Amino acid sequence: MRAAKIIGTGAYLPGDPVPFDEIQRYLGDIPEAPKRVRQWIDNMTSVMKDMLAMENYYYAFDSKTREFTDDNVTMSVKAAKMALDAAGLKPSDIDLICYGSAQQNQMPPASVRIQEALGIEDCAEFSICSNCTSAYKSLFIASELIKTGYAKRALVISSNMISPAMMPEYYNQPKLNRETVFMRWFLCDGAAAIVVSGYDADKPGLVVEGNYLESIGCRRESIMHDNRPARPMSPLVEYETAAHHVQQSFRNALHSGTFQDASGKSVMFAGMKRMIAKLSLTLGDIRFMQINLPSKQITEILLEEILEIGIPRSALYTKLNKLGYCGPPMAFMCIDQIMRHENLKNNEKILSFVTEVSKFMQAGYLLRAEGYSN
The missing domain is CATH 3.40.47.10 (Thiolase/Chalcone synthase)
Structure with missing residues (x-):
């Protein structure tokens, strides 16, 4: 059985870093939310800042224009190109794509959209929707298929673009509760990719x-x-x-x-x-x-x-x-x-x-x- 080795990685964070204290302003005010929810945000901000201890957040949209600058596919492609470059490979060297994300509701799935954007003519692919375990499951499938010899080199990608679901334009604001606005404090956007190979044993990884x-x-x-x-x-x-x-x-x-x-x-x-x-x-x-x-x-x-x-x-x-x-x-x-x-x-x-x-x-x-x- 072959070994499966990670030989290249890439990560993409959209936009400029947004400090913790700027999160609510950057995402946008929610003036129609219930008064008790807005007061709760004000009262809990300092508590959450201490509990999370995160300095920077990244969002794939422009706060001023409200225009999106990326989506799950474009972020994935950018991270994938970095990983391929680090591995010294071309998209045509890939014969398997495993993509994992928190949730998916598109047809066709993200995996084949990424394949198309990278110009890979023929490969096997998987799209896995399994919240935070989706990246791990994508790596599991890729490494196991490489070990058995079914695939030679896999592009394993995960992305998450959650910011649209935290913007005022998305909400039915009068129905907002604490559990929903709580999400604004700890989630942001980004993508990462790794190249897993069974045919590059000479490379460090x-x-x-x-x-x-x-x-x-x-x-x-x-x-x-x-x-x-x-x-x-x-x-x-x-x-x-x-x-x-x-x-x-x-x-x-x-x-x-x-x-x-x-x-x-x-x-x-x-x-x-x-x-x-x-x-x-x-x-x-x-x-x-x-x-x-x-x-x-x-x-x-x-x-x-x-x-x-x-x-x-x-x-x-x-x-x-x-x-x-x-x-x-x-x-x-x-x-x-x-x-x-x-x-x-x-x-x-x-x-x-x-x-x-x-x-x-x-x-x-x-x-x-x-x-x-x-």
Whole structure:
């Protein structure tokens, strides 16, 4: 079986960085929202600033003109071209595209639109809609197909353009609630891509040593959702009922029953332990531990649990404070940061794990540096 190795990465953040204190102004005022919601935003801003500890956000639209500057496809293509350039490859060298995003409602899907924009005449492709686990699942499919020899080189891409769903023009403002406007504080736009190859063993990169997937939401309440049914609905009814509003419950603490497993630990920690056992992972080789969570407070709580199993605090790797949090692409953005800016040595490992809260899907991967000098 061939090895699957990440040999090129790219990340794209649209527009200029927007500081935390400018988020509400940049996205646009919501004067028709209920008074209690507007007052709540004013009262909670300083609390959220401390809890999230993110300095910059990126949005794919111009705040003054209200014109969009990118979309999921254009951002993906820009990130993909960077990854191809870093790998020293052309689009024609790719025979598989795996694209993952939080949600998709287009026909044809984004994967073939990206293929068309890159000018790839013939390739296999997947479009995966699975919230923050979609990037991990895209890597899983690509690496497994490369290992079996079905594909030679894969372009694995994730993007998230959430800003349109947080603008005043999108909302039915009188029906806004706290759970919907809460989203404005921690989500922004961006895309990232990686090139995974089974035919470039001579190039330095990150070997995909293991993947992990699970879903544990059967008896857990959805924490992030909209209220659309599992069928098309009248756009007018959708707007009038505010079914299109994306919302996330923030009132559940990490230590509530929804976030805990039977042992009293967080579901993310319990999932990580299952992954470590399944992959027979030696923790001493881990240099970087990626946790893709948009909250400093929750990350710190989880880190206390992680320290119990032997992963040192120094291994924690996150760039959310500078890059913002754009959901699924963050996994690949961190890989991009590591490959471009860290002095990797052979056999150092990167462990990443994520819990998404729309229905508690969890995923992870293990990467090993190869082809670097020690």
